[in-house]
Amino acid sequence: MKEKPSWGIHWFRRDLRLPNNRGLLANLKRTHGRTVGLFCFDSKFLSRPDFSHRRFAFFIDTLKDLRSEMKRHGGELLVLDMQPKLAFAHLIKSSEKQGLPLVTFCRDYEPFARDRDQAVTEELKKLGVDVRSERDHLLFEPHTILKDDGSAYQKYSAFSRAWMKKLESIEGQKRIARQKQSADYLNRAKARSTFKLSWKEVLDGESKKYEDQLDHFDRENRKHFDGETPAAGIRAAYQQLEEFRPRLKDYLEDRSIPATSGSSEFSKFLKNGSLTLPQVVYEYKLAHEKTDNYESSRAKFLKELIWREYYYYILFHSPRVEHEAFDKKFAKLDWNTSRADFEKWKEGRTGVPIVDAGMRELNETGWINNRVRIIVATYLTKDLRINWQWGEEYFMNQLIDGDLAANNGNWQWVASTGSENQPYFRVMNVWRQSERFDPNGEYIRKWIPELEGCETKALHDEEADRSGFKYPPPLTNHKQAREEAIAIFKRARR
Ligand SMILES: Cc1cc2nc3c(=O)[nH]c(=O)nc-3n(C[C@H](O)[C@H](O)[C@H](O)COP(=O)(O)OP(=O)(O)OC[C@H]3O[C@@H](n4cnc5c(N)ncnc54)[C@H](O)[C@@H]3O)c2cc1C
Structure with missing residues (x-):
């Protein structure tokens, strides 16, 4: 029987928050808080033609916020400039004395991410590492919504009906109710010492080999984009949740008027995981909302959130759309x-x-x-x-x-x-x-x-x-x- 890992690495990617992070929580639970955080900048990703220095600046700010939140809870986030597969191989070698870690991450559905995650998982398993992944930014993952014959829906209306059915199910309602933990997160005045392990302890004498690269990336990116970006991170996201709350009732009328700010502006937070869709549904009590009321702002808002899940669904089941027409x-x-x-x-x-x-x-x-x-x-x-x-x-x-x-x-x-x-x-x-x-x-x-x-x-x-x-x-x-x-x-x- 395999030894139970005595420590763990949570590999952050686009789940840049502590509350209700299922992958991170699984790690903390199994290692009794002996978990450290890792983020790897992947040069392949940064050289994509659809890269944006502005978006990257916002991403870096979100990472900085995550780092300070981890620190507040006694934890550490190491940011490396290395392909994840390589980073894990090195880190595991350097931490031999600790035994093998538990590695967790939250699942992503883009073709690039799926290939990367599969390759990293296989490599880690070869090394004997226990690797676990969890659902995160989607309420219902694409492989869980299928027609009776096992094939994927093609049209939004059919997908959305199936999605709503799942939302109304006991499991769907439970998922939403669990989001209370995130809502409570910032209300706690004092941070508890959640994390009980440092990278220094893990890497023993080898920690100098792993110089943190977050500031370096920040400086380099600022050479290309030095404009302003909105406030990033968990507090900014929660503030936006509060700010939009009274405006939700006018969403139906105002969302399309560019001279007013009639929509939530959550998308940038959803992208990096400062907010998740399940959490938004919880916060605005949309779990019992019906989408067939065309006069209701709340129903319209929920429908838009379902569009987000739908496009992940399409990309998951037809990854070719990244490069060609669906039709x-x-x-x-x-x-x-x-x-x-x-x-x-x-x-x-x-x-x-x-x-x-x-x-x-x-x-x-x-x-x-x-x-x-x-x-x-x-x-x-x-x-x-x-x-x-x-x-x-x-x-x-x-x-x-x-x-x-x-x-x-x-x-x-x-x-x-x-x-x-x-x-x-x-x-x-x-x-x-x-x-x-x-x-x-x-x-x-x-x-x-x-x-x-x-x-x-x-x-x-x-x-x-x-x-x-x-x-x-x-x-x-x-x-x-x-x-x-x-x-x-x-x-x-x-
Ligand atoms: C040509 C085009 C390109 C777009 N590119 C992006 C993109 O790169 N990233 C992105 O997040 N959205 C994109 N959208 C969808 C949509 O315009 C934005 O999600 C929305 O404007 C973001 O503002 P908001 O958060 O205030 O939205 P709200 O109206 O407040 O909606 C709440 C959330 O629902 C989701 N949502 C709303 N409308 C859509 C939609 N049509 N499709 C998918 N999800 C939706 C978003 O996550 C959004 O944050 C695009 C739309 C068009 C027409």
Whole structure:
């Protein structure tokens, strides 16, 4: 029989919090608090084309917060610049005197992460290490929601019905109730000494070999991005939970209006694990909410959270979507490949005020609301007919909440190539969207100061003469662009 590990390593990845971290808790429980934390920056990940220095700055701040929270509870987080497989091999060798550790981590569902986790797990098992993984940021993992014949759902509506059924089940309700622990976490005035082991003790005389790299990464990243990022970490996330609480009742009306902050702005916290979806459901008492009430802000909010789980589900069951259209009919479309048009879109110089305002806000802050994301993505893929993958990558380079599953799924939705779509023949008119969601032109004027003195009506009118302002004429004609967009889809269907 294997010896019970007397100490453990919790490998943090995107679960950057202490409360209700199932992997970490499992480790602490089995080792009676003799657990240390590890984070590895993986050069492969940092060199991805969809990398963002802004998002990375926010991530580093979240890690710093995690480190200070661990310290407050008597623990230590070691941050290395090493591929995890290699890091574990070295650390295990250097800590031989302690015996083999228990290694825990929280599961992730992106193709890159799944491959990495499998490789690390196999390697650790070869060394005789006890490795355990736990569910974390999804309420229901993708392999647990299947049709009766064992296949995966394709459409959001069917998936969402199955998801709701699970939420209503005893197990679903229990999962939500357990989130009380997180809610209580910050209410405890004094930190308890939860962790009872230091890296120095583990590594004995070899600790100098493992110089912590967090500050180094911070300094290097600041050379590329020195702008502001929102407050990060667990306290900032909880503050946002409180801040949005009274605004939830107006979500249905306000969420799409870019001139107000009508949505929760939780996405950046969900991305790094400062918040989790189960916790949000617990905090807002959504566990008994029904999603079929179209008039209710609370129902709408829950539905949006389910979209998040849905896109992880799609990515898990069809990992190919990371590189291609979900709908194979539309794998190859006759896209416009003009780099000049793409640059104008990126820079917010298309001559369509609502699109340019959105792109300028995105470039400046790393965040735009869902409606504006839909508008700028529609303009790129339908009016300019530029490949959604170009836009997808650009969003990832800019967004502070950039997330492969949600970003890919939503781009494919807008581009009509996805599992659940905006139908290709129903091309949204961005001028009408502009009128509807920014009726007073407040948002447009904020981000396009050149149009400060422009009449509101003219901000939303494709035909209006805006030549008196230092602002370009529209790059496209919507009616014509719409016909051409439909035509390229029809040609692909043949
Ligand atoms: C082209 C495009 C690209 C997008 N890229 C991303 C991305 O990279 N990362 C990301 O998290 N979201 C993305 N979204 C989805 C959505 O726009 C954001 O989640 C939302 O705007 C974040 O703001 P919020 O937290 O205030 O959302 P709220 O409206 O308050 O919603 C609460 C939470 O529900 C989830 N959610 C809401 N809408 C969606 C949706 N349509 N799809 C999936 N989850 C949703 C998010 O986790 C969000 O934080 C994208 C949408 C579009 C149209």
